[in-house]
Amino acid sequence: MSKLLKKYMDLLQSKDPNQPEFIQAAQEVIETIIPVLEKHPEYVEAKIVERMIEPERAFQFRVPWVDDKGVVQVNRAFRVEYNSAIGPYKGGLRFHPSVNLSILKFLGFEQVFKNSLTTLPMGGGKGGSDFDPKGKSDNEVMAFCQSFMSELFRHIGPNTDVPAGDIGVGGREIGYMFGQYKKLRNEFTGVLTGKGRNWGGSLIRPEATGYGEVYFAQNMLAEKKDSLKGKICVVSGSGNVTQYCIEKANELGAKCISVSDSSGTIIDMEGISGKKWDFLMELKNVKRGRVEEFAKKFKSCKYYPGKSVWDVVVEQKIKLDVAFPSATQNEITGKHAKAMLKQGLKLVSEGANMPSLPEAQEEYIKAKIMYGPAKAANAGGVAVSGLEMSQNSLRMNWTREEVDNHLKRIMKDIHDNSKEAALKYLPKEKGFINYMAGANIAGFIKVADSMMDQGVV
Numbered sequence: 001m002s003k004l005l006k007k008y009m010d011l012l013q014s015k016d017p018n019q020p021e022f023i024q025a026a027q028e029v030i031e032t033i034i035p036v037l038e039k040h041p042e043y044v045e046a047k048i049v050e051r052m053i054e055p056e057r058a059f060q061f062r063v064p065w066v067d068d069k070g071v072v073q074v075n076r077a078f079r080v081e082y083n084s085a086i087g088p089y090k091g092g093l094r095f096h097p098s099v100n101l102s103i104l105k106f107l108g109f110e111q112v113f114k115n116s117l118t119t120l121p122m123g124g125g126k127g128g129s130d131f132d133p134k135g136k137s138d139n140e141v142m143a144f145c146q147s148f149m150s151e152l153f154r155h156i157g158p159n160t161d162v163p164a165g166d167i168g169v170g171g172r173e174i175g176y177m178f179g180q181y182k183k184l185r186n187e188f189t190g191v192l193t194g195k196g197r198n199w200g201g202s203l204i205r206p207e208a209t210g211y212g213e214v215y216f217a218q219n220m221l222a223e224k225k226d227s228l229k230g231k232i233c234v235v236s237g238s239g240n241v242t243q244y245c246i247e248k249a250n251e252l253g254a255k256c257i258s259v260s261d262s263s264g265t266i267i268d269m270e271g272i273s274g275k276k277w278d279f280l281m282e283l284k285n286v287k288r289g290r291v292e293e294f295a296k297k298f299k300s301c302k303y304y305p306g307k308s309v310w311d312v313v314v315e316q317k318i319k320l321d322v323a324f325p326s327a328t329q330n331e332i333t334g335k336h337a338k339a340m341l342k343q344g345l346k347l348v349s350e351g352a353n354m355p356s357l358p359e360a361q362e363e364y365i366k367a368k369i370m371y372g373p374a375k376a377a378n379a380g381g382v383a384v385s386g387l388e389m390s391q392n393s394l395r396m397n398w399t400r401e402e403v404d405n406h407l408k409r410i411m412k413d414i415h416d417n418s419k420e421a422a423l424k425y426l427p428k429e430k431g432f433i434n435y436m437a438g439a440n441i442a443g444f445i446k447v448a449d450s451m452m453d454q455g456v457v
Contacts, residue, residue, distance in 0.1 A: 002034055008049055019102035021329065025109050025354060026053050028361070032437035033444045035425045046456075048448045055108060057081040058101070061151045063129060065143040067136075077148055079127035081161055082108040085450035088159055089125030090115055090382060090389075092166030095173065099128045103329070107166075107353055111382070113443030114375040117414045120386035125161055127152070133168050134288075145176035153181050158189045158392070164385045165194040167328065170240070171206070190392025193385035202388035203400040204407060205381075209351055210244030211404070212380015212411050213324060213372070217349035218252065219415035220370040223433065229253030232344075234320045236260050236309040237327030238284050238291055241351040241378070245324050246272055246280075257318075260327065263290045264305040265312045268298065310336040319344045326351030334359030341367050350374040361436060368432040376414050376439035383410045417442040 008030045012023050030049065037044055058080040065073055078101060081089040091111040094104070104126045112124030131144050156163060165174055174194045181191055188200075195201035204211070214228070221227055231254045235242050238259040246256040255271040259280060272280065276298055283289045295303035304312045310332050313320065321344060325332055329352065337345075337360035348364055349372040350356065356364070364371040387406055391397055398406075415435075422438030 004037055004044070005031060005034055008053075011050065012053065016102075016105075019105060021102045021354075022105040022109065024358065025106040028354075028358065028436075029109070029113065029440045029444065032440040036441055036445065039425070042452070043448050046452060048451055051451065052083065052112070052444075052447070053109070055080050055082045055105065056084060058105070059155070060101070063131065063144060063148045063151070065140075065147045067140050067143070073144075075129050075131040075144070075148075077127070077129035077131075077151070078104050079152060079155060079161070079163075080104045080108040080125055081155075082124040082126070083112045083447060084123035085447050085454060086116060087121035087123045088157075089161040090122035090164070090385065091125040091127070092164045092382075093169045093173075093177075094126070094128035094166040095131045095133050095168030096128070097130050097132050099130045104128060106329070110353055110375050112447060113440060114379045115382055115386075116443040116446045117376060117417065117439060118379050118383040118386060118410055119413055119417075120383065120410075122162075122382065122386050122389075125163075126166075127163060128166065128169075131168075133173065138172070141173060142176045145173055146180040149177045149180040150184065152177075153184045156181075156191055158191050158389070162190070162385075162389060163192055164382070167239070170194075171196060190389050193388045195388070200388070200392050202384055202391055202403055203398070204403040205384050205388060206240050207244040207247070208384035208407060209241045209378050209381030210246070210326070211248045212383065212407060213241070213245055213326070213349045213351040213377045214248040214252065215380065215408055215411040216372045216377040216415060217322060217324075217347055217370075219412055220347060220349070220372055220433075220435070223419070224370075227252065228322070231255070231321040231347075232257060232319060233322040233324055234258050234309060234313055234318070235324040235326055236331060236355070237325075237352065238280065239326075240285075241326040241381075242324075243277075243281060243284065245326055245351055246277060249322075249324070250277070254322065256324075257320075258309050258313075259291055259294065260309045261291050263292055264303055265307050265309045266291045266294050266301050266303055267312060267316070267318065268301040270300045310340070313343070314339040317343060321346050323348045324351055325355035327355065328352050329354045330357050332356045332360045334363055336360065337363035341369070345369060348372065349377040351378050353378065365434060365436065368429070370433075371435055373436040373439055375443060376418050376435060379414055380407055380411055383407060414439070421445070 108126035
């Protein structure tokens with residue numbers, strides 16, 4: 001471990017010893033930017049890293065609301081406004097029982113670099129609550145969202161902080177929050193993204209993260225004069241990232257064989273497409289059901305209750321070419337990665353935030369497979385959020401084709417910038433591009449230079 005890396009890790013451990021997710025995310029970035037810091041001592045002298053790892057602002061608040069039985073409920077909520085060097089804070093809101101400050105700091109920190117990579121003028125932030133929308137009625141979700149926004153509205157705005165959705169926050173929740181913001185502020189602005197199409201939303205926003213992770217995979221394969229056609233793809237999760245990842249991968253000729261949720265995993269070796277994909281969309285977006293129902297509907301499926309996709313793939317020794325982890329953080333372990341590499345894994349493109357543990361990342365890089373880290377591969381969602389902000393500012397709507405073309409271009413730019421940074425700052429290894437290091441370096445340099453330009457603030 002270099003002296004610089006030890007210095008920064010000691011600082012993180014001393015300040016935030018009880019925030020493992022945040023320390024993990026920060027360590028990944030810091031380890032890979034050491035070559036940049038060694039070539040640019042001005043960043044070290046200006047204490048850019050020390051300033052970057054501290055959010056510009058973070059606050060916590062309570063959210064009281066009344067359920068359908070008339071019982072008062074109280075949840076905890078946060079917003080972490082991490083870095084505004086290149087634009088307004090931008091990042092999603094997560095409603096899930098696991099939400100805490102460590103997770104939101106890790107997500108906000110990642111968002112800074114992800115937004116930098118998009119080439120759009122957006123800073124990084126993240127927020128959310130330990131509220132769980134699962135099993136709640138529409139009235140209960142509305143009551144919570146209105147109470148949540150009654151505090152959050154003081155801190156956000158179209159030129160200050162523009163939240164979006166994340167786990168547990170979809171179109172329904174964005175709608176309730178936007179309505180409350182509009183009432184409290186008495187103005188109609190582009191303060192939230194992921195809005196309904198009729199009131200300021202952008203085409204392709206729901207699809208963007210899933211499409212983007214597939215486009216990034218497509219770009220990595222193109223480097224090797226290959227494509228997704230005929231590839232066996234394992235996808236985790238069953239939310240909108242997973243749904244649209246499957247749709248786009250199918251469109252490009254791949255075969256996606258899995259979906260999962262907290263109840264278990266479905267494997268269908270015939271592929272999830274056509275009527276099966278249509279059923280998945282209705283099951284998850286209309287009925288809000290569990291994937292077990294999928295297995296009851298289609299006999300070609302096998303259901304593994306209580307198991308993650310990656311456990312099933314390893315235990316059943318399922319052959320695969322591509323992994324699209326699209327559920328949540330730290331879902332792929334080193335053991336999973338090592339086994340899947342033996343089973344044919346050639347490419348990983350991450351749709352979830354930090355879904356691979358550090359030891360899994362080490363296995364990918366040691367094996368020199370194509371690895372698209374989350375901050376690069378899943379940036380499509382926030383990229384189209386940025387495009388939604390642009391459309392709101394212009395008071396106009398772009399066509400589906402226009403937005404999709406912008407998304408393809410942005411994902412190509414992210415790929416190319418990550419590749420260029422990796423080849424510039426890392427020892428050149430024939431036939432291998434370290435996209436993880438390259439994405440971190442490219443994202444870091446843009447933010448660091450902006451911070452240098454703006455002085456010590």
